[in-house]
Amino acid sequence: MSGENLARRRLLLLAPLALASAAGAGFLVVLDRMKRGAYDPHTLANPLLGAPVPDFSLPAQPPATTGFDSAALRAAGGPVLVNFFASWCVPCEMEHPQLIALQRGGAQIWGIAYKDSSAAAAGLLSRNGNPYARLARDEPGRVAIDWGVYGVPETFLVDRTGIIRWHQAGPIMPETITETLQPLLRRYA
Amino acid sequence: MIPELGHFALALAVVFATAQAVLPLWGAARGDARLMAAAPALALGQLLALATAFAALIWSNVVSDFSVLNVVQNSQSLKPLLFKITGTWGNHEGSILLWCLILSLCGGAVAAFGGGLPSALRARVIGVLGATSAGFVLFALTESNPFLRVWPPPMEGQGMNPLLEDPGLAIHPPILYAGYVGFAIPFAFAVAALLEGRIDAAWGRWVRPWTLASWCFLTGGIALGSWWAYYDLGWGGYWFWDPTENASLLPWLTGTALLHSAIVVEKREALKLWTVLLAIATFSLSLSGTFMVRSGILNSVHSFANDPARGVFILALLALVIGSALLLFALRAPVMTATGLFAPLSREGALVLNNILLCSIAAVVFTGTTYPLFAELLAGAKISVGAPFFNATVLPLALPLFAAMSVGPVLSWKRAVLGPALLRLWWAALAALAVGLISSLHARLLPALAFAAAAWLVFGAAAEIIERVRLFRIPLADSLVRARSLPRAVFGSAIAHAGMGVTIAGIAGMSLAVHTIVALHPGQSTELAGYRWTLTDIHDAQGPNYVARVATILVSRDGRPVVTMTPSRRSYPLQQQSTTDTAIHTNLLFDLYAVLGEERDGAAVLRLHVNPLAPWIWLGGLVMALGGGVSLSDRRLRVGAPRRAPAAGLKPA
Amino acid sequence: MKPLWLALLFALALAGPARAVSDPAEMLPDRAQELRAEAVGQQLRCLVCQNESVEDSDADLARDLRRIIRTRVQAGDSNKQVIAWMVARYGDFVRLRPPLRPLTWVLWFSPLLALLIGGGAAGLALRRKPAAAPPLSPAERKALADLLR
Numbered sequence: 009m010s011g012e013n014l015a016r017r018r019l020l021l022l023a024p025l026a027l028a029s030a031a032g033a034g035f036l037v038v039l040d041r042m043k044r045g046a047y048d049p050h051t052l053a054n055p056l057l058g059a060p061v062p063d064f065s066l067p068a069q070p071p072a073t074t075g076f077d078s079a080a081l082r083a084a085g086g087p088v089l090v091n092f093f094a095s096w097c098v099p100c101e102m103e104h105p106q107l108i109a110l111q112r113g114g115a116q117i118w119g120i121a122y123k124d125s126s127a128a129a130a131g132l133l134s135r136n137g138n139p140y141a142r143l144a145r146d147e148p149g150r151v152a153i154d155w156g157v158y159g160v161p162e163t164f165l166v167d168r169t170g171i172i173r174w175h176q177a178g179p180i181m182p183e184t185i186t187e188t189l190q191p192l193l194r195r196y197a
Numbered sequence: 198m199i200p201e202l203g204h205f206a207l208a209l210a211v212v213f214a215t216a217q218a219v220l221p222l223w224g225a226a227r228g229d230a231r232l233m234a235a236a237p238a239l240a241l242g243q244l245l246a247l248a249t250a251f252a253a254l255i256w257s258n259v260v261s262d263f264s265v266l267n268v269v270q271n272s273q274s275l276k277p278l279l280f281k282i283t284g285t286w287g288n289h290e291g292s293i294l295l296w297c298l299i300l301s302l303c304g305g306a307v308a309a310f311g312g313g314l315p316s317a318l319r320a321r322v323i324g325v326l327g328a329t330s331a332g333f334v335l336f337a338l339t340e341s342n343p344f345l346r347v348w349p350p351p352m353e354g355q356g357m358n359p360l361l362e363d364p365g366l367a368i369h370p371p372i373l374y375a376g377y378v379g380f381a382i383p384f385a386f387a388v389a390a391l392l393e394g395r396i397d398a399a400w401g402r403w404v405r406p407w408t409l410a411s412w413c414f415l416t417g418g419i420a421l422g423s424w425w426a427y428y429d430l431g432w433g434g435y436w437f438w439d440p441t442e443n444a445s446l447l448p449w450l451t452g453t454a455l456l457h458s459a460i461v462v463e464k465r466e467a468l469k470l471w472t473v474l475l476a477i478a479t480f481s482l483s484l485s486g487t488f489m490v491r492s493g494i495l496n497s498v499h500s501f502a503n504d505p506a507r508g509v510f511i512l513a514l515l516a517l518v519i520g521s522a523l524l525l526f527a528l529r530a531p532v533m534t535a536t537g538l539f540a541p542l543s544r545e546g547a548l549v550l551n552n553i554l555l556c557s558i559a560a561v562v563f564t565g566t567t568y569p570l571f572a573e574l575l576a577g578a579k580i581s582v583g584a585p586f587f588n589a590t591v592l593p594l595a596l597p598l599f600a601a602m603s604v605g606p607v608l609s610w611k612r613a614v615l616g617p618a619l620l621r622l623w624w625a626a627l628a629a630l631a632v633g634l635i636s637s638l639h640a641r642l643l644p645a646l647a648f649a650a651a652a653w654l655v656f657g658a659a660a661e662i663i664e665r666v667r668l669f670r671i672p673l674a675d676s677l678v679r680a681r682s683l684p685r686a687v688f689g690s691a692i693a694h695a696g697m698g699v700t701i702a703g704i705a706g707m708s709l710a711v712h713t714i715v716a717l718h719p720g721q722s723t724e725l726a727g728y729r730w731t732l733t734d735i736h737d738a739q740g741p742n743y744v745a746r747v748a749t750i751l752v753s754r755d756g757r758p759v760v761t762m763t764p765s766r767r768s769y770p771l772q773q774q775s776t777t778d779t780a781i782h783t784n785l786l787f788d789l790y791a792v793l794g795e796e797r798d799g800a801a802v803l804r805l806h807v808n809p810l811a812p813w814i815w816l817g818g819l820v821m822a823l824g825g826g827v828s829l830s831d832r833r834l835r836v837g838a839p840r841r842a843p844a845a846g847l848k849p850a
Numbered sequence: 851m852k853p854l855w856l857a858l859l860f861a862l863a864l865a866g867p868a869r870a871v872s873d874p875a876e877m878l879p880d881r882a883q884e885l886r887a888e889a890v891g892q893q894l895r896c897l898v899c900q901n902e903s904v905e906d907s908d909a910d911l912a913r914d915l916r917r918i919i920r921t922r923v924q925a926g927d928s929n930k931q932v933i934a935w936m937v938a939r940y941g942d943f944v945r946l947r948p949p950l951r952p953l954t955w956v957l958w959f960s961p962l963l964a965l966l967i968g969g970g971a972a973g974l975a976l977r978r979k980p981a982a983a984p985p986l987s988p989a990e991r992k993a994l995a996d997l998l999r
């Protein structure tokens with residue numbers, strides 16, 4: 009076999025190692041992102057990001073006396089955090105103190121009780137405090153589907169023009185506020 | 198005390214495994230016979246140590262020693278004894294220990310049965326197995342130690358996932374792992390051959406029985422797993438193209454290819470480098486399958502607790518094992534002779550086609566399983582790849598494979614002529630055509646094609662045997678004499694191919710399955726697929742660690758009772774989980790399948806299925822494994838039978 | 851350190867406990883429509899589950915989505931329209947059969963690619979000229995006979 013042939017052969021036989029190394033490097037990066045919480049195979053990219061809020065109209069969730077709709081949300085005139093929650097949801101309990109802190113810091117949070125009885129959701133709020141400026145309820149969960157919600161808690165940031173700018177599935181943690189939400193709220197204020 | 202003994206034995210196993218890796222490989226490199234001769238004893242030592250550790254863990258589970266964290270997390274005192282034992286490997290730590298035990302069994306098996314191998318080759322094989330073992334046992338000891346204590350011990354354990362409290366779980370993982378891990382032996386043979394710089398027909402013959410044995414276990418393990426999903430999960434499905442399932446299918450596909458390419462190495466001394474690569478790839482896929490399932494980087498229905506930290510350790514281990522094998526391949530393979538000479542139309546040509554198709558399917562399954570991961574990594578896009586994709590891409594590759602499966606065995610080696618070969622299969626082809634046409638009256642195109650393929654495989658396998666013994670063309674007694682002198686491997690491969698046909702028939706039959714969901718009050722009945730299902734009664738029952746709600750359904754056909762079925766719903770108070778206990782009645786042609794749901798206003802919601810040919814899916818798997826077993830009993834395949842010529846060293850290319 | 855795994859574990863609460871059997875009232879009275887709805891549902895991923903289709907899952911959300919699929923099928927939407935409706939809300943992640951776009955070219959063409967590579971390699975091997983093999987020594991001849999016995 010000629011030298012050139014041998015060189016080509018060497019290159020060819022190196023291919024399996026190259027392929028495996030590439031796959032291994034990929035796995036390593038994914039594992040690293042997973043450890044930092046930046047990768048989760050179960051989450052999805054919400055297609056509403058950068059799009060206007062979907063049309064909806066929801067009834068009131070006590071203690072509020074009036075519900076709200078998409079028009080009210082667009083007319084709110086500042087960044088609004090829309091938070092889907094439920095009293096049966098354990099991570100929501102974890103998130104609650106952060107919502108209170110956000111509200112005290114001047115953020116406007118609108119809550120939507122998801123698949124929850126009106127009394128149970130109201131009970132949760134009287135027990136743990138009410139961080140919500142406005143409250144509505146979506147007991148059938150149909151509006152939540154229009155928002156691309158697949159579990160609770162989920163939070164959306166809506167800017168003054170009614171465009172959704174940010175979305176998170178899963179609880180807001182203290183570092184979510186400092187690292188992500190505060191800069192965003194300032195930017196869209 | 199017993200857990201400490203287990204802990205100590207586990208540590209000892211690390212020492213043995215390290216010695217098993219270092220001494221024989223060093224000895225083989227230096228030509229030191231004494232060092233090489235230490236290999237079997239070290240392998241047996243490691244096996245003994247791990248068997249002790251495993252026994253200690255079973256003991257801790259059986260006596261419900263709640264000072265052991267692993268037992269607390271996965272057991273409870275009320276659990277039946279059988280599930281206390283099987284629960285040992287129903288969790289991450291225990292299953293890793295089982296994995297290590299089976300790996301050391303592989304080393305032990307080569308030590309015990311490899312007496313006929315050249316001493317240097319045997320030392321290298323055992324050494325490579327030892328090196329692999331060392332990594333995994335070290336992982337078990339440091340990252341997933343099942344013997345960690347907890348103080349003060351709680352009064353009661355947390356119990357295990359009730360879905361796993363099932364006799365199927367008793368045998369499924371050990372058999373599946375025996376398949377996965379068994380491919381470590383062909384892998385070790387491949388690495389040893391690369392170290393020696395020599396692959397020949399004898400090597401092909403030595404590596405085959407080990408491949409075959411692992412393949413049988415893996416086939417049985419996959420069939421059992423699919424069966425378990427069918428009756429335990431209660432969804433009426435049997436294969437979901439879930440990453441966990443794909444992880445077991447991948448080494449099966451490449452392992453099947455390896456099984457066939459090793460024949461070419463043995464008979465024709467061709468495909469040598471390819472076979473070595475396949476041996477490495479098969480074990481690598483077994484390992485990476487474990488990694489993908491354990492690290493939680495992929496979406497999977499059935500998996501253990503996910504932990505990225507463990508993932509990093511396993512990935513490092515993988516990089517070492519797979520990386521060094523492939524590096525060795527890249528360094529050594531270029532200078533080894535390639536004598537791959539074959540005509541496209543020949544037995545070896547057909548085996549090459551088999552390899553191309555099997556590996557293409559494996560490539561598609563691998564791409565599909567990991568694509569969501571890499572799509573997000575490289576493009577930041579979130580996509581899913583599920584059953585509809587795999588069904589659409591794998592079937593077009595599988596159909597030509599099935600078509601070729603019956604033709605290959607009747608082709609002769611070196612150079613075959615297609616005409617006479619096909620002539621021997623004429624009646625199998627006719628039968629397949631008839632089956633296809635008849636089923637096309639009742640089913641859509643794909644199931645009809647699958648039915649035809651199934652008939653083609655079963656009758657093709659029969660035709661091959663009939664042709665070989667010249668049945669009906671010479672007196673029957675002479676045919677029997679011929680049959681007796683036929684190598685068992687011929688029967689084995691025919692049985693395995695027919696088994697594949699049986700499985701395909703089952704899969705095609707399942708595509709005709711019907712189901713319904715009804716709410717019935719006791720006394721009411723419904724009709725499905727010609728059967729009348731009457732709910733006669735619904736009552737409570739008490740189990741050892743659960744309470745159950747049991748429905749009694751009388752199934753009848755044309756007014757005659759067929760069977761009484763009792764599906765139930767169990768709730769486990771400790772785990773706060775409920776499971777459904779499916780009722781299945783089979784007559785081997787149909788499965789009647791009933792699941793009990795919620796009760797509303799006195800009516801019980803029932804999901805009823807009639808699944809044609811469902812049992813054939815797993816029956817075919819067992820037939821395939823049986824075929825492998827028959828092949829394995831072939832005199833020519835007995836381990837260590839052949840002797841090889843004195844080593845000629847590296848041949849320049 | 852913050853127990854990150856805990857956050858991952860409880861990232862989302864799924865709506866309601868999983869149930870084994872769904873509601874018979876869910877099924878459409880028209881058999882053809884029901885079969886079409888099932889076919890569409892099997893193409894769509896149950897978002898809160900691990901890897902099941904909307905049809906297989908008994909999670910609350912899957913049930914809601916099943917109901918929506920059936921309403922739309924009954925209203926006369928084509929399969930494509932129903933899937934597009936879902937994709938508008940949940941993105942391509944909801945499709946178990948990913949669409950063919952540049953991102954998925956490698957995926958969808960992987961069977962062809964694998965066959966081409968395999969066939970090409972086999973073709974190259976076929977074209978290889980036979981290397982003159984050294985004649986067997988008598989000892990080798992005997993060994994070979996033993997082997998192939």
